[in-house]
Amino acid sequence: MSLSLSLSQLPSRVRLIDVGPRDGLQNEKTPVPAEVKIGLVQRLQDAGLQEIEVTSFVSPKWVPQMADNAQVMAGIQRQPGVHYSVLTPNLQGYQASLASQPDEIVVFGAASEAFSQKNINCSIAESIERFAPVVQAALAAGIRVRAAMSCTVGCPYEGDIAPERVAYLAGLLKQIGVQRVDVADTIGVGTPRKVQAAIEATLRHYPIDDISGHFHDTYGQALSNTLAALELGVWNFQSSVAGLGGCPYAKGATGNVATEDVVYMLHGMGIDTGIDLDKLIDAGSYISDFLGRQSHSRVAVAMLNRRAG
């Protein structure tokens, strides 16, 4: 197949879910005040993000940075057309989230047994038992349900993860009624063909429209993996403004691919995102300034240098 033919088959539009306020900030050592998180959500929606993962209703002993979940959800100024999601690992978290009226809840499992134990303190089979009543309750309440599948390519404790294990998890999630799934490369070890294999495994149970890519950039592969996923027809991706983040239970893993970098690549390829890159860069500067460090987005750094120059 010629390159021009394969590019012409890429999706013409991509939907990005910015996970910066949740995945991005959950691992920060110093507390980030609720009003700063609220300010970040505001700037992301002003930039045109239509889906924002705001916070998680998890144990504050496990992830102290998300202890202000209800306060953040209460403080955001909701904009019509924007969907706000939250992580809920169990019924306790789901029930706690209800007052915040999330548009979507996210259960989070792993293709790796060891990661499941470290992250949510139970086996994969037990996690499905915990998720099932959450999914049932959310669907009955008219709340959308997504699942994150961690370690679909590699695991910090088990090493390489075979696509069959991704297919197994995706099948279990489908059985309990989860509507769409994220194929996550939690520690960023994936390369294009491996990520494609994980997506193909997921395709055994979910259609392409219900699969999103969630690629951490630890090894600098996330944009290549995004392109590899696009080649398969994936058009939903998670990314994190300023490349914030990392999972507290995946030591050494850095943030998600920076939203700015994904938007720059997509716009350069003529793929629409509905996002204003300049405003997105301002959102990234806002949180990077608060954290007192340079953005991890190469595009943001380059464009800010150009603005200054």
Ligand SMILES: CC(C)(COP(=O)([O-])OP(=O)([O-])OC[C@H]1O[C@@H](n2cnc3c(N)ncnc32)[C@H](O)[C@@H]1OP(=O)([O-])[O-])[C@@H](O)C(=O)NCCC(=O)NCCSC(=O)C[C@@](C)(O)CC(=O)[O-]
């Ligand atoms: C899942 C649990 C709660 C199990 O934790 P557990 O200790 O097994 O839970 P438990 O049911 O035995 O309860 C123990 C205590 O936790 C409390 N508890 C129980 N549930 C909740 C809740 N929902 N909210 C608040 N508190 C809760 C419960 O009330 C009790 O409190 P105590 O009586 O000791 O005072 C725990 O392991 C946990 O909170 N884990 C969080 C892990 C996490 O947030 N990880 C990061 C998100 S995942 C991620 O980043 C990856 C992703 C999604 O981005 C994709 C990727 O890149 O891979």
